[in-house]
Structures are given as C-alpha cells and as structure tokens.
Amino acid sequence: MLLRNVFTKTVWDQRRALIVWAIATAAVGALYASFYPQLAGGAMANLMANFPQGLKDAFHLDDLTSAAGYLQSTPFGLLVPMVIMFYGITTGTRAIAGDEESGHLDVLLTHPVSRPRLVLQRFAALFAGALLISLVVFLAMLAIRSSAQLDTVTVAGFAAQCVNVALLGTVFGALAIALGAAIGRRVIVLTITAAVGVLTYAANTFGAQLGAPWTRTLSPFYYYIGSEPLKGGSSWADATILGAATVVLLAAGAWAFTNRDLTS
Numbered sequence: 001m002l003l004r005n006v007f008t009k010t011v012w013d014q015r016r017a018l019i020v021w022a023i024a025t026a027a028v029g030a031l032y033a034s035f036y037p038q039l040a041g042g043a044m045a046n047l048m049a050n051f052p053q054g055l056k057d058a059f060h061l062d063d064l065t066s067a068a069g070y071l072q073s074t075p076f077g078l079l080v081p082m083v084i085m086f087y088g089i090t091t092g093t094r095a096i097a098g099d100e101e102s103g104h105l106d107v108l109l110t111h112p113v114s115r116p117r118l119v120l121q122r123f124a125a126l127f128a129g130a131l132l133i134s135l136v137v138f139l140a141m142l143a144i145r146s147s148a149q150l151d152t153v154t155v156a157g158f159a160a161q162c163v164n165v166a167l168l169g170t171v172f173g174a175l176a177i178a179l180g181a182a183i184g185r186r187v188i189v190l191t192i193t194a195a196v197g198v199l200t201y202a203a204n205t206f207g208a209q210l211g212a213p214w215t216r217t218l219s220p221f222y223y224y225i226g227s228e229p230l231k232g233g234s235s236w237a238d239a240t241i242l243g244a245a246t247v248v249l250l251a252a253g254a255w256a257f258t259n260r261d262l263t264s
Contacts, residue, residue, distance in 0.1 A: 006108070006118055010125035014091070022133045025083045026140035032075045033141060034148045036067060067150040068157065068230040076161055081201075081224060084133060084169035089193045091129060092176025093186055095122040096257065100184040105262070116254040119181055123250055126173040127166075134166035153230050160229035167242040168224045172197055174246045178253030182260065220245065 011018075064070050071077075096119065099105040108118060141158050145151060172193060179189045200219040204226070207215035216222045223242050227235035 006121035022136040026136040029080045030140040067152045088169040088173030092173035097180030097186040097189045119254045130166040130169035134162040138162040157230045160234040171220045174249040178249045181253040181257035
C-alpha cells in the first residue's frame with residue numbers, strides 16, 4: 001500500500017529531516033526577529049543611516065525603525081528564504097535524481113506507479129514539507145510578536161509572508177525535480193539549482209544597482225518579497241506567478257521523465 005502511495009511513504013521517510021528543517025528555519029527567523037528592539041534604534045540605526053543608499057535599497061535597510069522594515073531586511077529578506085530555498089533544492093534533488101543514482105528508482109517503477117504519478121506525488125510531499133516549515137515559522141513569529149515589539153505587523157501580514165515562504169521553496173523544489181527527471185544526476189542537478197538560486201537572488205537584490213532593474217522580474221525572490229507582504233498583506237498576483245512557475249516546471253519535468261530512456 002505504501003508503494004502505491006508514494007506521497008505518504010515519502011513524507012514518512014523524511015519525517016525526521018522535515019522536523020529539523022522546520023525547527024531550524026523557525027529558530028533562525030525568530031532569533032533574528034527578536035533582535036528588533038536592540039537594532040531598531042540607537043547606534044545601529046545611526047550606523048545604517050550612513051550606509052550608501054544603493055546598499056540600503058538592495059538589502060531593505062532603509063526602514064529598520066519599523067518592525068516590518070526590519071523583518072524584511074534580514075529575517076525574511078535573507079535568512080528564511082535562503083533556508084527554504086535550500087530545503088526545496090535538496091529535497092527536490094533527492095526526489096528523482098537521488099533515487100535514480102541509488103538504484104531505488106528501478107524498484108519503485110516495478111510497482112504500479114506511473115512516472116508522472118511518481119513525479120507529482122514526490123512533489124506533493126515536498127510541498128507539504130514547505131507548508132509545514134512555513135507554518136512553524138508563522139507560529140514562531142506569533143510567539144515572539146509581543147516580546148520582540150513586532151505588534152505593528154499584523155497577523156495577516158505574517159501569514160502572507162509565510163505563505164510566500166512556502167511558495168518560494170516549492171518553486172526551487174519543482175526546478176530540482178524537473179532537472180532530476182530530465183538529467184537523473186544528483187550532483188549536476190544540485191549544482192544547477194543552487195547556481196540558479198544564487199543568481200536569481202543576486203538579480204533581485206542588485207539588479208537595480210547594476211542598471212538592469214528588469215532582471216528582478218525574472219527572479220522568484222522578487223515575487224516572494226517585492227510587494228512587501230509584511231506591510232500590505234497578500235499579493236495574489238505575485239503568489240499566482242510563483243504558483244504558475246511551479247506548475248510549468250513540474251509539467252516539464254513530468255514530460256521529460258515520461259519520455260526519457262532510463263536504461264541508458
């Protein structure tokens with residue numbers, strides 16, 4: 001029964017790792033968020049005020065005195081998205097390419113599991129993990145909200161940003177699954193997806209400073225935080241773009257996997 005339901009078996013097999021991902025991501029985010037009272041004023045605020053405007057724009061350092069502005073700079077601007085990105089990349093790489101290299105894929109495909117179904121259920125497990133991680137981050141932020149003086153950020157604002165955390169992770173997870181389905185080599189898939197992650201983060205962060213602001217619109221990170229969900233709540237347009245990119249990548253991966261000769 002478990003082999004017929006790849007989703008539940010995958011979630012069960014990854015339960016310990018997923019718990020670690022969720023706790024670690026939430027702990028990192030909450031730890032840096034809790035520094036807000038110390039960093040929002042005084043010497044640190046004065047130091048940041050003297051930074052070049054381009055650098056402040058790139059890393060969202062121009063509004064550290066507000067809770068939402070501070071959270072957009074480091075916790076949700078760098079640390080949490082980097083962790084969820086690597087969750088998506090590593091989990092997506094193992095989903096197909098990892099199993100193919102280890103020989104487990106041959107065993108799976110001897111059971112009544114079609115290739116598209118395998119891709120979709122492995123992705124569903126990855127998506128469930130991303131949702132769990134974002135939920136734990138959301139609960140952690142609510143737990144420290146009052147003590148860290150983050151009350152000016154609404155619950156809806158935290159929820160919107162954490163939904164985007166899950167969507168960001170699934171975009172990179174879908175990319176890794178698609179490449180794994182097409183290539184079947186774990187190191188190559190991991191290298192390409194990590195490079196794409198770094199380059200797209202740089203495009204969103206430094207595109208405007210390098211005179212190419214249009215590159216930001218090619219980056220998942222732009223749709224993750226560009227509309228400032230912590231301040232304005234959900235942007236359905238941005239969420240739709242992240243979701244659509246995921247669907248396209250997943251469809252391409254399923255097609256490539258279905259039509260690839262696995263005997264070579």
